[in-house]
Amino acid sequence: MTVTSAATEGHLRRVLGLPSLVLFGLVYMVPLTVFTTYGIVTEVTGGRLPFAYVVTLVAMVFTARSYARMAGAFPVAGSAYTYTQKTFGAPIGFLAGWSLLLDYLFLPMINYLVIGIYLEAAFPAIPAWIIIVVTIAIVTVLNIIGIVSVARANFLIIAIQAIFIVTFVVLSCVTLFGSGSVDPAAPFSGDGTTSGLAPVFAGAAILCLSFLGFDAVSTLSEEAKDPKRTVPQAIMIATLVSGLIFIGLSYLSQVVFPSNEFTDVDSGALDVMAAVGGDFAKTFFTAAYVAGALGSAITSQASVARILFAMGRDGILPRRVFGRLSARYATPVYAILVVSVVSLLAVVIDLATLASLISFGALVAFSVVNLSVIKHYFVDLRQRSGGQIVNSLVLPFIGFALTVWLWTSLSSETLIVGLCWLAVGFIWLLGVTRGFSRPTPTLDLKE
DSSP: OOOOHHHHHSOOOOOBOHHHHHHHHHHHHOGGGGGTTHHHHHHHHTSOHHHHHHHHHHHHHHHHHHHHHHHHHOOSTTTHHHHHHHHHOHHHHHHHHHHHHHHHHHHHHHHHHHHHHHHHHHOTTSOHHHHHHHHHHHHHHHHHHOHHHHHHHHHHHHHHHHHHHHHHHHHHHHHHHHSSOOOTTHHHHOOSSSOSSHHHHHHHHHHGGGGTTHHHHHTTGGGBSSHHHHHHHHHHHHHHHHHHHHHHHHHHHHHHSOOOOOSSGGGHHHHHHHHHHHHHHHHHHHHHHHHHHHHHHHHHHHHHHHHHHHHHHHTSSOHHHHSOOOTTTOSOHHHHHHHHHHHGGGGTOOHHHHHHHHHHHHHHHHHHHHHHHIIIIIIISOOOSTHHHIIIIIHHHHHHHHHHHHHTTSOHHHHHHHHHHHHHHHHHHHHHTTTTTSOOOOOOOOO
8 A cells, every 4th residue: 555645754633632731741740740759858858848849830830931932933843852943943953852852761761660660569479670561562552553542541540640639638637637736837847957948949959850741742732733822821731730739749748747757768658658548548659659650651752752753854863764654543653662662771770860861851951942932032033022021031031040050950970971962962963964064954844
C-alpha cells in the first residue's frame, strides 16, 4: 500500500480540549509528587515545607506565564525549542531544545525507576528490572495507539490520586480531632531546627522539580483545539492547581506529623502515612503513588516524542526516523520507540544522577523561554507602551531572574555534565550545518 506524505510527514490531529490539556499537565506533574522529596525538604527547611512550596509556586508562575504567552504566539509542537528558534534563530533554538531533552528524556526514566522500586518492595519476588521493562512496554503501546488513549488514561490516573487525596484528608482530620493541641502556624514558622529564610529558599530550589509539567502542555499545541486560547489557559491552570495541591497536602502532613525525624528521610512520607492511618494508609499511598508515576511516564514519553518529532520534521535530527508519523495512528512511532529504548537505562542508572540532569535541562528551558518573551514581544513586536512594558519586559525578566537564582542551587558536577551535553549538541549542529556553511533547518509553521 502506498503511504502518502501527508500520512507520514503531515500534521498531528487536533483532538484535545481544555480539560484534557489541564489533566495532561496535572498528571505530568503528579499531584502526589509532594511526597517524593517530603522528608528531604522538611529537614532542609526545618519543618517549613509548605512555606517553601509557596516560594516555588511564585517563581514558577512567572515562567509558566511566559510559556503561556509563547504558546499563544506559536501554537505548534516543540515547546522551548520552537519558541527560541522563532525568536533567537534556528541554531540557538536547537541548543535550547537539546538542553530540554535532558529534562524530557529522563523524566520517563525516573518514573519507571520509582515504579520498579515501590513495586519490588511490595512484591519482593519480582525483580525491579522486570517491572521496569514491562511498564515501559505498556506505556509505549499506549502512546503509539494515540494521544486520545493517553488522555483517557489520564482520567483514570487522576481519579485514583483524587480518591487517595480525599481519603488522606479525611483520615488526617480524624487524627487531628482526636489529638491534643495543634499549632496551625507551625508549617510556616518551623520547628526551631533552622532559622531565617535561606533554608526556605534552599528547599524551594529543590521543589522546582515538582512543577515540571506545565511546559509539557505546550508540546501538544498541534493536537489541541483552538491552541492559541486553550494551551495558554491550560498552562496557567495546571500550574496554579498543582501548586495549591502541593501546598495543601504538605501543610496537612506537617500538622499531622510535626516532626523532621524520619525512619528514613528518603521515604519520610511513609512515616506521615503511618501516623494518619497505619498500614492501610501506607498501602493505599504506595498504590496511588505508583499509579501517579505511571501516568507521569505516559505523559512525559508523549511529550518528548513530540519534541523529537518537531526537531526531526525540521531536519535537525534524522527526518526518516524522527520526522514521520504512523499512517495508521498519526503518532510519531519511531520517536516513541527511541524514547523507550533510552528509558531502559532506568535498569542501571541511579535516582540522584537523573534528578540532577533534569534540573539542568529544565532550568535552561525556563531561562530561554522567559528571554524569548522579551525578544518576541518587547523587541520584535515593540510592545512598549503602558502595561505592555510590564507584560513584555518586567514580568518575563522577573521569571528569568528567578530561574537564574535557582541555578545557584545546582552542584558543580551537575553543571559540568550539563555543559558537556550542550557541547555534544553544538558539535552535532556543526555537523548538520557543515560548520554553519549551510542554514539550520527551520520549522514549517503552516498551521
